[in-house]
Amino acid sequence: MKLSNLVKELNARILHKAKSLENIEIEYAGASDLMSDFLAFSKPNMLLITGLATPQTLTTASVIEASAILFVRGKTIPKNFLEIIEECEIPILTTDFSMYYTCAKLYQYGIKDAMETDKENRYDT
Amino acid sequence: MTPESNKLLEKISQFFSNIRIGEIMTSPAIVVTPETSIKQVKNIMKIKKISGLPVVKRGLKLTGIISIEDIIKVLENGKLEDSVERWMTKDVKILYEENTLSDFMSISQKYKFGRYPVINNENKVIGIITKYDVISWLFEKLGTMYIHDDRRKKILEREEYTSRLTGELLDNKKISFDFDIDYTEIQRIGTGATKLKSFLKKKGIDEKLIRKVSISTYEAEANVVIHSESYGKIFCWDFEDSIRLLIKDYGKGIENVEMAMQEGFSTASEEVRSQGFGAGMGLPNMKRFSDKMTIISEVGKGVIIEMLFYK
Ligand SMILES: Nc1ncnc2c1ncn2[C@@H]1O[C@H](COP(=O)(O)OP(=O)(O)OP(=O)(O)O)[C@@H](O)[C@H]1O
Ligand SMILES: [Mg+2]
Numbered sequence: 001m002k003l004s005n006l007v008k009e010l011n012a013r014i015l016h017k018a019k020s021l022e023n024i025e026i027e028y029a030g031a032s033d034l035m036s037d038f039l040a041f042s043k044p045n046m047l048l049i050t051g052l053a054t055p056q057t058l059t060t061a062s063v064i065e066a067s068a069i070l071f072v073r074g075k076t077i078p079k080n081f082l083e084i085i086e087e088c089e090i091p092i093l094t095t096d097f098s099m100y101y102t103c104a105k106l107y108q109y110g111i112k113d114a115m116e117t118d119k120e121n122r123y124d125t
Numbered sequence: 126m127t128p129e130s131n132k133l134l135e136k137i138s139q140f141f142s143n144i145r146i147g148e149i150m151t152s153p154a155i156v157v158t159p160e161t162s163i164k165q166v167k168n169i170m171k172i173k174k175i176s177g178l179p180v181v182k183r184g185l186k187l188t189g190i191i192s193i194e195d196i197i198k199v200l201e202n203g204k205l206e207d208s209v210e211r212w213m214t215k216d217v218k219i220l221y222e223e224n225t226l227s228d229f230m231s232i233s234q235k236y237k238f239g240r241y242p243v244i245n246n247e248n249k250v251i252g253i254i255t256k257y258d259v260i261s262w263l264f265e266k267l268g269t270m271y272i273h274d275d276r277r278k279k280i281l282e283r284e285e286y287t288s289r290l291t292g293e294l295l296d297n298k299k300i301s302f303d304f305d306i307d308y309t310e311i312q313r314i315g316t317g318a319t320k321l322k323s324f325l326k327k328k329g330i331d332e333k334l335i336r337k338v339s340i341s342t343y344e345a346e347a348n349v350v351i352h353s354e355s356y357g358k359i360f361c362w363d364f365e366d367s368i369r370l371l372i373k374d375y376g377k378g379i380e381n382v383e384m385a386m387q388e389g390f391s392t393a394s395e396e397v398r399s400q401g402f403g404a405g406m407g408l409p410n411m412k413r414f415s416d417k418m419t420i421i422s423e424v425g426k427g428v429i430i431e432m433l434f435y436k
Contacts, residue, residue: 033401034401034402034404034406035347035401035402035404036344036402036404036405036406036407036410037404037406039340039343039344039406039407039410040406040409040410040413044332044336050401052400052401054312054400054401055312055313055315056311056312056314056315056347056400056401056402057401058315059314059315059316059318059319059343060315060343060401062315062318062319062322062339063315063318063319063322063336063339063340063342063343064336064340065332065336081312084312
């Protein structure tokens with residue numbers, strides 16, 4: 001799914017654009033509030049979904065080479081970290097939906113689990 | 126050394142001009158006997174990474190000095206089986222242990238040799254002094270005098286680290302990337318790892334490898350900030366066949382390394398957990414992403430994490 005479409009479907013706001021959302025294709029996503037979860041079980045180019053809106057989230061996304069960051073429950077990064085946001089090479093989005101509903105929606109659109117626990121009922125692998 | 130750094134060295138040394146050579150020299154010196162073959166000397170130089178050795182007779186009595194320049198002469202005109210005696214320089218410029226730093230400065234200005242044997246009043250070689258010894262000594266002195274920080278002294282003292290993984294020497298001077306970890310702000314976690322990532326990208330290193338290195342660095346950096354209660358350092362060496370990482374801190378250390386290595390073990394506080402850390406996954410992650418890893422820890426002294434990634 002194109003990131004630009006995902007923005008529309010989730011009514012998301014773009015906190016930081018970084019690059020054209022048209023060219024970003026999302027195939028995998030993962031959701032957690034624990035940084036180590038992403039660090040342990042991530043896939044390159046995944047969408048990182050989290051309720052933890054901190055600078056560490058951005059550096060985590062950067063080292064795992066995520067395609068985009070999506071905050072849930074309308075979270076945003078505190079303004080005093082603007083500098084860190086500006087440096088971030090990854091688009092940052094926020095949606096008002098909860099973590100659960102956001103994930104349910106994205107799963108419906110065919111976005112797969114970065115941890116691959118969904119493999120049991122997938123035909124395409 | 127450049128002329129500028131020579132000048133700087135002279136300036137700083139003035140403050141310490143009365144310090145005795147005996148306090149600065151490297152002691153004991155690595156020495157050879159006149160009967161030693163040039164081939165052996167060459168090997169000693171290679172292994173010990175030194176460029177010259179005093180030649181001594183029984184009782185460590187000085188009779189000459191053999192240096193890289195002499196070895197080159199042998200390669201041009203002689204045989205590696207020749208004895209040191211044939212090729213050594215007999216007219217050796219020396220310093221006495223009670224000579225001072227200012228004596229060293231004037232002799233090294235006059236002769237421009239790399240090293241001077243230090244002898245006592247019985248003509249016995251008790252050490253050797255090079256500009257490098259002077260610089261290290263000064264650094265240590267300045268470190269304790271002006272910085273008043275023992276931890277910093279430790280870094281300055283340790284010029285090299287012997288890999289616990291391969292036994293190789295990881296030389297401070299060959300470091301490709303280094304970073305000081307600021308432990309005062311949890312929000313700064315990952316600054317070093319992302320910097321290292323862009324550095325490795327610029328070097329054109331394989332993306333998958335970069336990812337493994339940056340994730341592991343991130344975890345180690347997080348641990349320094351969250352657990353160590355001390356500042357820390359990230360060092361990276363980019364070798365031909367591997368990437369080597371050293372992350373060290375000078376903090377409280379890990380009490381039980383085996384326990385800490387277990388998935389899910391964490392001593393992180395509630396506050397740290399609310400910041401997304403403390404799942405007890407960091408050390409296991411480092412183990413998972415690196416090809417080799419070791420933890421050296423001493424309670425009250427700090428933690429060193431060494432990791433190796435094959436290219
Ligand atoms: N540099 C360090 N100094 C002191 N203690 C440490 C250090 N690194 C790790 N520890 C100890 O080892 C434990 C396990 O570390 P590990 O990185 O595996 O988990 P964590 O940091 O607690 O959680 P996570 O990494 O998942 O956020 C820590 O909780 C801490 O007690
Ligand atoms: Mg950790």
